Amino acid sequence: MSNIAVADAAAPSAAAKPFLTRLGAGFVNRLVIIVPYLWLLFFFLIPFVIVFKISLSQTAIAMPPYTPVLDFSNGVSGFFARFRDLNFDNYIWLTQDALYFKAYITSLIIAAISTVLTLLVGYPIAYGMARAPATIRPTLLMLVILPFWTSFLIRVYAWIGILKPEGLLNQLLLSLHIINQPLVILNTYTAIFIGIVYSYLPFMVLPLYSSLEKMDYSLIEAAKDLGCPPTAAFWKITFPLSLPGVIAGCLLVFIPAVGEFVIPDLLGGSSTLMIGKTLWNEFFANRDWPVSSAVAVILLLLLTVPIMLFQQAQAKAQEQGK
Amino acid sequence: MNASWSRFNVTSIVLGFAFLYLPIVLLIVFSFNESKLVTVWGGFSTKWYVSLFHNQGLMDATWVTARVGVISATVATVLGTLAALTLTRYTRFRGRVLFSGMVFAPLVMPEVITGLSLLLLFVAVGLDRGFFTVTLAHITLTMCFVAVVVQSRLVSFDRSLEEAAMDLGATPAKTFFQITLPVILPAIVSGWMLAFTLSLDDLVIASFTSGPGATTLPMKIYSQVRLGVTPEINAACTILIAVVAVGVIIASIANKRREVQRQLDEQAAQRG
Numbered sequence: 001m002s003n004i005a006v007a008d009a010a011a012p013s014a015a016a017k018p019f020l021t022r023l024g025a026g027f028v029n030r031l032v033i034i035v036p037y038l039w040l041l042f043f044f045l046i047p048f049v050i051v052f053k054i055s056l057s058q059t060a061i062a063m064p065p066y067t068p069v070l071d072f073s074n075g076v077s078g079f080f081a082r083f084r085d086l087n088f089d090n091y092i093w094l095t096q097d098a099l100y101f102k103a104y105i106t107s108l109i110i111a112a113i114s115t116v117l118t119l120l121v122g123y124p125i126a127y128g129m130a131r132a133p134a135t136i137r138p139t140l141l142m143l144v145i146l147p148f149w150t151s152f153l154i155r156v157y158a159w160i161g162i163l164k165p166e167g168l169l170n171q172l173l174l175s176l177h178i179i180n181q182p183l184v185i186l187n188t189y190t191a192i193f194i195g196i197v198y199s200y201l202p203f204m205v206l207p208l209y210s211s212l213e214k215m216d217y218s219l220i221e222a223a224k225d226l227g228c229p230p231t232a233a234f235w236k237i238t239f240p241l242s243l244p245g246v247i248a249g250c251l252l253v254f255i256p257a258v259g260e261f262v263i264p265d266l267l268g269g270s271s272t273l274m275i276g277k278t279l280w281n282e283f284f285a286n287r288d289w290p291v292s293s294a295v296a297v298i299l300l301l302l303l304t305v306p307i308m309l310f311q312q313a314q315a316k317a318q319e320q321g322k
Numbered sequence: 323m324n325a326s327w328s329r330f331n332v333t334s335i336v337l338g339f340a341f342l343y344l345p346i347v348l349l350i351v352f353s354f355n356e357s358k359l360v361t362v363w364g365g366f367s368t369k370w371y372v373s374l375f376h377n378q379g380l381m382d383a384t385w386v387t388a389r390v391g392v393i394s395a396t397v398a399t400v401l402g403t404l405a406a407l408t409l410t411r412y413t414r415f416r417g418r419v420l421f422s423g424m425v426f427a428p429l430v431m432p433e434v435i436t437g438l439s440l441l442l443l444f445v446a447v448g449l450d451r452g453f454f455t456v457t458l459a460h461i462t463l464t465m466c467f468v469a470v471v472v473q474s475r476l477v478s479f480d481r482s483l484e485e486a487a488m489d490l491g492a493t494p495a496k497t498f499f500q501i502t503l504p505v506i507l508p509a510i511v512s513g514w515m516l517a518f519t520l521s522l523d524d525l526v527i528a529s530f531t532s533g534p535g536a537t538t539l540p541m542k543i544y545s546q547v548r549l550g551v552t553p554e555i556n557a558a559c560t561i562l563i564a565v566v567a568v569g570v571i572i573a574s575i576a577n578k579r580r581e582v583q584r585q586l587d588e589q590a591a592q593r594g
Binding site: 028029032033035036037039040041043044045046047048050051054121122124125127128129131132133140142143144146147149150151152153154155157158159160161162164168198201202205251252255256258259260261262266276279280283284289292293296299300303306307310311314315 | 327328330331332334335338339341342343345346348349352401402404405407408411412415417420421422423424425426427428429430431432433434435438439440442443446458459461462465469494495515516519522523525526529530540543544547551555559562563566567570574
């Protein structure tokens with residue numbers, strides 16, 4: 001670190017400082033990088049390699065239930081000889097069974113629609129917060145973050161009691177004579193949309209708020225003074241300026257929603273199809289580890305582009321923060 | 323009142339917050355329901371809380387979850403803080419792009435993928451699934467959230483404070499512990515709390531990486547929810563919400579106090 005060197009030079013005792021201390025500082029610096037780096041390599045990156053490896057193996061009735069491939073147990077030559085054993089059956093199986101294809105497509109569509117819905121619900125909230133008097137803004141921010149601290153599972157569970165045929169929503173609507181027959185919402189795609197919008201709303205509102213709050217509102221006033229109608233001012237000034245927040249929020253909702261398991265499982269019932277649920281069933285019900293690995297690999301490939309976009313947005317935000 | 327805060331703004335905030343809070347409020351209200359039917363009000367009662375404490379399976383799961391949460395949040399806070407320091411302080415080293423990718427990707431990675439891949443890792447290295455593996459999995463997931471929280475504080479940190487300390491002869495280690503750490507401490511504390519609640523909350527990754535004897539509370543709640551909604555689960559959820567809410571409120575009060583103290587110190591320093 002350059003500033004340590006500067007400080008060393010500036011301090012009167014720098015020359016007298018034992019060499020070991022400076023060596024120690026360099027070692028500590030390196031340790032700061034190496035420890036989290038190795039941890040993430042071992043527990044985040046290497047597992048993906050293993051998933052890929054097992055997706056190329058065959059199902060076996062054993063523990064663990066797959067045949068080993070790409071093993072180093074026979075040395076390097078054995079490793080290459082094993083390439084012959086690789087089989088892409090699991091991937092061929094995924095393309096042949098229409099169920100998987102449908103599950104991927106449905107998941108992408110549901111995630112996309114939910115993302116748009118979350119944006120439509122979240123934008124007015126974030127905008128209202130950004131224009132609120134500065135004194136109550138921290139409280140509003142706290143109120144948006146607070147549900148995020150309560151359990152995801154609990155928040156999804158709470159909706160079961162509301163959406164059931166004899167649930168609270170139907171009781172309310174029936175007693176107000178808005179409907180004559182209870183609506184069937186639970187165990188449909190509608191329930192999944194409600195669940196995703198509800199659970200991921202804070203993820204959308206927070207980045208939107210932080211980009212809207214930074215906006216200079218005198219721009220809007222200037223546009224108004226020059227005769228620009230409010231809607232045109234919104235689309236020409238406010239929305240483009242909030243675009244980084246829109247992108248970050250949409251990615252934060254879309255990517256996890258594609259692979260969501262809890263919401264489609266609890267609110268969607270057995271009639272709805274989503275890939276996270278398919279993977280879970282393949283693993284826990286069918287105990288087919290190679291096929292569930294192949295499902296995961298394709299899901300990961302589908303999400304590579306959005307995840308890279310997200311990382312770029314994060315890195316950019318970090319640069320601007322400085 | 324700010325003139326630009328229109329009626330539309332107020333309405334959208336009120337409706338938005340109603341949407342966010344109503345389901346949780348209803349859940350809490352119906353945990354005090356006398357009737358076994360969750361959605362029909364049969365009078366006030368705390369009997370579900372009593373029966374909760376006699377449910378041994380639920381109590382065991384709570385104990386496991388609490389231990390996993392405390393251990394994994396503590397380790398994740400140390401690792402996450404180191405990762406945040408790396409991201410903000412060391413802008414050039416080999417593999418930096420890969421490193422920032424590995425910190426940000428877990429934030430959005432679907433849990434089924436993370437869970438499956440960690441399980442396959444544990445099987446590959448021959449670790450028995452159980453308490454230890456769930457803890458390792460939670461450390462990996464939550465350290466990235468800690469890193470993001472601490473990093474946002476480090477970015478706005480005035481480094482001339484550190485330089486001043488070292489000019490006055492403080493060693494790098496002393497500078498870190500006496501200057502840097504106290505300044506980023508609020509972020510570290512909220513990082514720990516975030517890690518703890520994420521661990522408390524996680525169902526999917528725990529289901530993949532856990533083994534016999536290490537059933538966590540979300541796993542227990544999930545298996546009961548699948549059998550139907552009962553007031554007893556509402557009661558369990560209410561207690562969980564209360565614990566987290568109390569923690570968040572205490573932390574924010576402590577934060578505010580520290581902030582006020584800091585402002586007073588700054589004013590005193592300017593006068594002096």
